[in-house]
Amino acid sequence: MDTDEARELERAYLLRLYSPIRMPMVIARGEGARLWDTEGSEYLDFVSGGRAVTGLGHCHPKVVAAVKRQADELLHVSNDFYTEPQLRLAQCLSGLFGGRCFFCSSGAEAVEAAIKLARKHGFKKSGPDKHEIVTALRSFHGRTFGALAATGQPKYHSGFQPLPAGFVHVPFNDVEALRGAVTLRTCAVLLEPILGESGVYPATPEFLAAARELCDENGAALMLDEVQTGLGRTGKMFAFQHYDVEPDVITLAKGLGGGVPIGAVIAREPVASAFEPGDHASTFGGSPLPAAAALAALQVIEEEGLVENAARLGDHLTQGLGEIQQKTSLVKEIRARGLMIAVDLDAPVAGRVKQECASRGLLINTVGDQMLRLLPPLVLTIEQADRGLNTLAEALSAVTAE
Numbered sequence: 338m339d340t341d342e343a344r345e346l347e348r349a350y351l352l353r354l355y356s357p358i359r360m361p362m363v364i365a366r367g368e369g370a371r372l373w374d375t376e377g378s379e380y381l382d383f384v385s386g387g388r389a390v391t392g393l394g395h396c397h398p399k400v401v402a403a404v405k406r407q408a409d410e411l412l413h414v415s416n417d418f419y420t421e422p423q424l425r426l427a428q429c430l431s432g433l434f435g436g437r438c439f440f441c442s443s444g445a446e447a448v449e450a451a452i453k454l455a456r457k458h459g460f461k462k463s464g465p466d467k468h469e470i471v472t473a474l475r476s477f478h479g480r481t482f483g484a485l486a487a488t489g490q491p492k493y494h495s496g497f498q499p500l501p502a503g504f505v506h507v508p509f510n511d512v513e514a515l516r517g518a519v520t521l522r523t524c525a526v527l528l529e530p531i532l533g534e535s536g537v538y539p540a541t542p543e544f545l546a547a548a549r550e551l552c553d554e555n556g557a558a559l560m561l562d563e564v565q566t567g568l569g570r571t572g573k574m575f576a577f578q579h580y581d582v583e584p585d586v587i588t589l590a591k592g593l594g595g596g597v598p599i600g601a602v603i604a605r606e607p608v609a610s611a612f613e614p615g616d617h618a619s620t621f622g623g624s625p626l627p628a629a630a631a632l633a634a635l636q637v638i639e640e641e642g643l644v645e646n647a648a649r650l651g652d653h654l655t656q657g658l659g660e661i662q663q664k665t666s667l668v669k670e671i672r673a674r675g676l677m678i679a680v681d682l683d684a685p686v687a688g689r690v691k692q693e694c695a696s697r698g699l700l701i702n703t704v705g706d707q708m709l710r711l712l713p714p715l716v717l718t719i720e721q722a723d724r725g726l727n728t729l730a731e732a733l734s735a736v737t738a739e
């Protein structure tokens with residue numbers, strides 16, 4: 338299939354949701370940090386499949402083998418039965434964070450489950466008044482209704498009101514505003530430890546510490562959305578480990594399944610016990626195929642030292658970007674935590690830079706029209722990092738020359 342046919346089929350048969358953001362290529366194959374389109378062009382993938390999912394690179398052989406093995410044995414049974422991959426995966430995640438797991442199929446669903454868990458915890462503690470959830474402006478938590486209400490960006494709300502009530506938004510990193518917002522009516526504070534979709538803005542240590550303290554004072558749960566930041570991307574297994582703060586609940590998805598859709602909520606006591614049988618469920622949640630993929634992915638992260646590699650390669654890329662910044666006035670600011678990197682530009686040319694990169698075989702992301710976002714896989718090599726940096730420098734020069 339070529340791009341013209343793809344566009345024709347999209348126009349005819351898909352809801353018009355993704356057309357403005359799609360790159361003009363049909364991707365056919367991936368291996369490690371590389372992708373190939375149907376025309377045979379090769380790309381270095383600095384976006385991990387587009388949205389920070391394929392941290393292990395594309396088609397990691399151990400994940401592929403686990404999926405094939407599982408597909409031969411059992412594709413699906415629901416949570417009416419026990420299956421070993423789900424239980425082993427829960428054991429493994431609990432070993433990393435503590436607590437107990439609920440599995441679903443995406444980040445938004447993980448956030449939905451966390452919201453319900455917080456509401457139930459508040460309800461059991463003090464009745465229905467304890468239902469407010471404090472989140473941050475500029476946050477992104479997903480597109481389903483609860484996750485959308487939690488998301489602190491009015492542009493995503495527009496046209497979909499009324500949203501579920503009970504969400505209070507405060508400016509990110511504003512400790513005083515947080516103090517004003519968290520009360521005895523609060524059942525949870527829900528935060529991204531590093532704003533991801535908004536452009537890699539880390540929480541300050543003071544903000545996360547205040548969130549923990551206010552949750553403790555008010556009997557609320559501290560829930561960190563690690564859907565994007567979790568599982569090594571920031572150079573720690575979880576982004577909260579950059580801070581001296583322990584959350585009650587984390588949400589995971591994206592990198593969890595090594596490219597196979599799976600999400601999770603992991604909750605520590607006493608919050609975990611708020612859920613009782615029947616309070617929440619998912620037909621596909623934790624079914625054998627995605628669970629086997631996630632189990633293999635976690636083993637690969639451990640065996641290949643990918644958390645450490647993300648930290649090392651993140652430093653290398655940040656240093657290289659700093660050198661590029663010295664040579665062009667187009668780069669204004671670089672923000673990075675491991676392999677979550679944003680580059681602010683001095684002019685509204687992010688789309689052009691992305692195009693110039695793609696035409697040279699490098700896939701990057703943009704946020705608005707003045708920010709580039711790099712989310713390379715955790716398996717990136719120094720050689721690939723340098724190739725990406727050189728290509729980005731060339732693309733910036735080309736755009737500057739226009």
Ligand SMILES: Cc1ncc(COP(=O)(O)O)c(C=O)c1O
Nearest residue numbers: 443444445477478479533564565
């Ligand atoms: C922090 C965070 N939470 C939740 C989500 C939603 O995940 P999904 O698109 O899998 O529903 C995202 C997606 O970008 C995210 O970055």
